[in-house]
Amino acid sequence: GQNIDQPTEMTATEGAIVQINCTYQTSGFNGLFWYQQHAGEAPTFLSYNVLDGLEEKGRFSSFLSRSKGYSYLLLKELQMKDSASYLCASMDSNYQLIWGAGTKLIIKP
Amino acid sequence: IAGITQAPTSQILAAGRRMTLRCTQDMRHNAMYWYRQDLGLGLRLIHYSNTAGTTGKGEVPDGYSVSRANTDDFPLTLASAVPSQTSVYFCASSDSGQPGELFFGEGSRLTVL
Numbered sequence: 001g002q003n004i005d006q007p008t009e010m011t012a013t014e015g016a017i018v019q020i021n022c023t024y025q026t027s028g029f030n031g032l033f034w035y036q037q038h039a040g041e042a043p044t045f046l047s048y049n050v051l052d053g054l055e056e057k058g059r060f061s062s063f064l065s066r067s068k069g070y071s072y073l074l075l076k077e078l079q080m081k082d083s084a085s086y087l088c089a090s091m092d093s094n095y096q097l098i099w100g101a102g103t104k105l106i107i108k109p
Numbered sequence: 110i111a112g113i114t115q116a117p118t119s120q121i122l123a124a125g126r127r128m129t130l131r132c133t134q135d136m137r138h139n140a141m142y143w144y145r146q147d148l149g150l151g152l153r154l155i156h157y158s159n160t161a162g163t164t165g166k167g168e169v170p171d172g173y174s175v176s177r178a179n180t181d182d183f184p185l186t187l188a189s190a191v192p193s194q195t196s197v198y199f200c201a202s203s204d205s206g207q208p209g210e211l212f213f214g215e216g217s218r219l220t221v222l
Contacts, residue, residue, distance in 0.1 A: 029210070030208075031209050033209045033210075035117060037210075041215070042199060042213035042214060042215050042216055043152070043199070043211070043213050044213070045210045045211065046206045048209060048210065050154075066175075077125075087151070087152070089151075089152075089209070091208070095208045095209075096154060096157070096167070097152075097154075097209060097211070099151030099152040099153075100151050101149055101150055101151045102151065
């Protein structure tokens, strides 16, 4: 079956670094996506990995290991506005996204 | 303002009633999607459309129908609402060249009593 696993909740301190892990198992693979969703709002696209390695975009980076079915999102220099849920999604062989339940990130001063 | 517009933003509905959630985009994206989001679960695909005139079933299509008469509009209809359809519904679109980069509407919170 298809499955995406990520932690339900994480807590970090303002200014610190946090890594949100995601493991996936999908029928075929056409990329791994991360989205940010603030409470009560719509998800917004953050990053996309299709090849192994690290993709850096400002304070956010995303890593992919296809052989391990594993990805992580790395957030540096955490700000209070980074408090949100982070959704991991894998694109299957039909080019449909399979979504994890999301990781709620709580930032403390 | 470019993007996706959903209506209504919130609705309370009696069980058994018919309801249509509207979705309009002005980005000329070919693909459009309807998801529901429930606490503790990932976004689940209800129906999708890869281009005007075509639709397909997602993971949880039962009790829902869609149409895609043109590029811009993708309404979702609940023929006879049931309490298990209480959820937040998101419409989304994507460019055919970047299928995983979805643009979401603000969501429609539906409560079925």
